[in-house]
Amino acid sequence: MSLSDRSIKSSMWILAMGLFQRGAGIISMIILARLLSPIDFGIVALATILVFLFDTLSHLGNKQYIISIENVTDDDLNTAWSLNIVFKSVVWIIFLFAIPFIADYMAKPEIAAPLYLLSLLLPIQAMGNPGLWLYLRELNYRPFVKVTIVSKTISFAVVITLAFTLKNYWAMIIGTLLGYLIPVIYSYFIHPFRPSISFKNTTLQRKYSQxxxxxxxxxxxxxxxxxxxxxxxxxxxxxxxxxxxxxxxxxxxxxxxxxxxxxxxxxxxxxxxxxxxxxxxxxxxxxxxxxxxxxxxxxxxxxxxxxxxxxxxxxxxxxxxxxxxxxxxxxxxxxxxxxxxxxxxxxxxxxxxxxxxxxxxxxxxxxxxxxxxxxxxxxxxxxxxxxxxxxxxxxxxxxxxxxxxxxxxxxxxxxxxxxxxxxxxxxxxxxxxxxxxxxxxxxxxxxxxxxxxxxxxxxxxxxxxxxxxxxxxxxxxxxxxxxxxxxxxxx
Incomplete structure (x- = not known):
């Protein structure tokens, strides 16, 4: 199969995954927009903006590095995984200390509690199986479709249930957290690679990551x-x-x-x-x-x-x-x-x-x-x-x-x-x-x-x-x- 054909085939798998993911997201959004108020969405929006800002600060580009190099070894994967955990954990701790000051500066004290819970996204994302990046190198996106279907189905059910019972923004906060936690857990079921702590190739990845x-x-x-x-x-x-x-x-x-x-x-x-x-x-x-x-x-x-x-x-x-x-x-x-x-x-x-x-x-x-x-x-x-x-x-x-x-x-x-x-x-x-x-x-x-x-x-x-x-x-x-x-x- 030619490179162009593999690219198109990969795109079709990603498109299928995206359609399912966004389909569930659209249905969820339609329901939530009628159950919750724009103010609820405002609180969630503000919390996610701040969390993902700190997430960006902790993004080392490990996935892009593994995809772009010619030959990948276990040491490359282990180093990428280890650096991810250390760096995201450090940024997470800094964020936790900063939350009270952020809420005061924004003059919106109601965002503090959602920020504490949503901040868990930082260490959670770091735990994913780096072996999945090898699928990306091969333009094999089929496993990611399985991950998406499972994680979106579970988080969708939880969000809608909580929205009907709680009728406030916590439904979306918990749903967002689950949307990241489930793929991390499932990543170890769809690829045999098992990462371990290693910093052998830190220098090479540091040059790329800076x-x-x-x-x-x-x-x-x-x-x-x-x-x-x-x-x-x-x-x-x-x-x-x-x-x-x-x-x-x-x-x-x-x-x-x-x-x-x-x-x-x-x-x-x-x-x-x-x-x-x-x-x-x-x-x-x-x-x-x-x-x-x-x-x-x-x-x-x-x-x-x-x-x-x-x-x-x-x-x-x-x-x-x-x-x-x-x-x-x-x-x-x-x-x-x-x-x-x-x-x-x-x-x-x-x-x-x-x-x-x-x-x-x-x-x-x-x-x-x-x-x-x-x-x-x-x-x-x-x-x-x-x-x-x-x-x-x-x-x-x-x-x-x-x-x-x-x-x-x-x-x-x-x-x-x-x-x-x-x-x-x-x-x-x-x-x-x-x-x-x-x-x-x-x-x-x-x-x-x-x-x-x-x-x-x-x-x-x-x-x-x-x-x-x-x-x-x-x-x-x-x-x-x-x-x-x-x-x-x-x-």
Missing amino acids: WIILKGLAGYSRSQFDSILITKFFDLKIIGVYTMFKNISAIPGQQIILPLIEPLLSVFSKSKNDNVNLSYQFNLSLFVVLTLIMPVATLMYTFHFEIIQLVLGTQWTEYSSLLAAMVFLLISISISGILTQILIALGKVKFIFYYDVLSFLVAAVILIFLQGQSIETFTWVRSLIAISTSAFLLLFVILQLKTSFIHSLLLILIPITSSLIAIYLTNIIAALLKTTGILELIISSTLFGILYIVVFFTILNIHNKPQEIIQLKILLKKYSTSLTSKIKVSK
């Missing part, structure tokens, strides 16, 4: 600075609303795009010495990601009110326009994921760190001056900053690869143009049908999907010379044939 820590901190600060700022600018209700909408806007990226991006580090690393093949892999990845994300983003932008009403209920629709603005965050995150992976493969970790720091500082300066403005203004400015910095990073990668800017731009414009034409035609037809509310969303979404596919493949047939388009057609035909065969066999 920039990963800084990059992770800068990247997290850049991506979450808006959420951190709103904790000071707005009350818990607005914090809950903003975070909820941000999570909804991230669903397509997390469950459609990230599964496609996850295997790319391994693919890019194997092609980094072949600039022609690396450029091809980059353009194909970017093309596929935008082909999937643009129609989703277009629907979210056009039907933000109907989506919020359907998913969360009427108590959330007052701020539905925030979802439209966050579409640009979704596109930015989707593009940045590919760009980051290829830069890591090229050994440009230091550049990513500088980019994250610079873009963070730009966003911070601009957003700080928005204090006193509405949450709508804050959200639009945040989204436009994100898409602008991603465009800059895209241009830098194209220059690094020495690939044709025009060629990449033409591939990017295909899904964008297809989405715009499809939504224009959809709006015309929907206006004639005169439907409203949820019915309009269902009919328009179905119609838009059909029109997008028709317009997209029409453009492909006209502009069919690029190798990326030819490869996409081959892959679609191959997996369409495979799916048809499986359906026939099942019957």
Whole structure:
């Protein structure tokens, strides 16, 4: 099986895993949004932002190191596991001492108790079996599907049960904790490797990790600075609303795009010495990601009110326009994921760190001056900053690869143009049908999907010379044939 085929097959497994995980998450979110208040979500949002900030400080990049090196030994795995435990435990202890001061600084004493419990995520994550990373090197994601199904099923059942009985934010706090604990336990049942304490290869991993820590901190600060700022600018209700909408806007990226991006580090690393093949892999990845994300983003932008009403209920629709603005965050995150992976493969970790720091500082300066403005203004400015910095990073990668800017731009414009034409035609037809509310969303979404596919493949047939388009057609035909065969066999 070719590297490209293995990458696509891996992506399909990750996509299946993501669909199940997000499916359970969406159902849980729909139920919780009707059982709990935006203030409950605000408390959980603030607690998770702070916990994951400290988690980022403790992230050594062990998984990325194991995936990127040519040959992996038991000493490599044991050292990675040992360093993870030590470093995360130290950060955890520091965090425990800092919690009272954090709660006082935020002037929100109610977050202290959730922080103490949720902080257990730090030592828990460190305990996972590093043998699973060997599956990632082989682009074998099937075991992770099993882990996801088991952990999500159990945590889903617990969260919903607690939400009905407790009717407060503790249901989500406990559910989040279980969502990390169960995979750690299960990891020892799906891989035979048994780690032991060892620090033999500490020097090699330390050199790799020092920039990963800084990059992770800068990247997290850049991506979450808006959420951190709103904790000071707005009350818990607005914090809950903003975070909820941000999570909804991230669903397509997390469950459609990230599964496609996850295997790319391994693919890019194997092609980094072949600039022609690396450029091809980059353009194909970017093309596929935008082909999937643009129609989703277009629907979210056009039907933000109907989506919020359907998913969360009427108590959330007052701020539905925030979802439209966050579409640009979704596109930015989707593009940045590919760009980051290829830069890591090229050994440009230091550049990513500088980019994250610079873009963070730009966003911070601009957003700080928005204090006193509405949450709508804050959200639009945040989204436009994100898409602008991603465009800059895209241009830098194209220059690094020495690939044709025009060629990449033409591939990017295909899904964008297809989405715009499809939504224009959809709006015309929907206006004639005169439907409203949820019915309009269902009919328009179905119609838009059909029109997008028709317009997209029409453009492909006209502009069919690029190798990326030819490869996409081959892959679609191959997996369409495979799916048809499986359906026939099942019957």
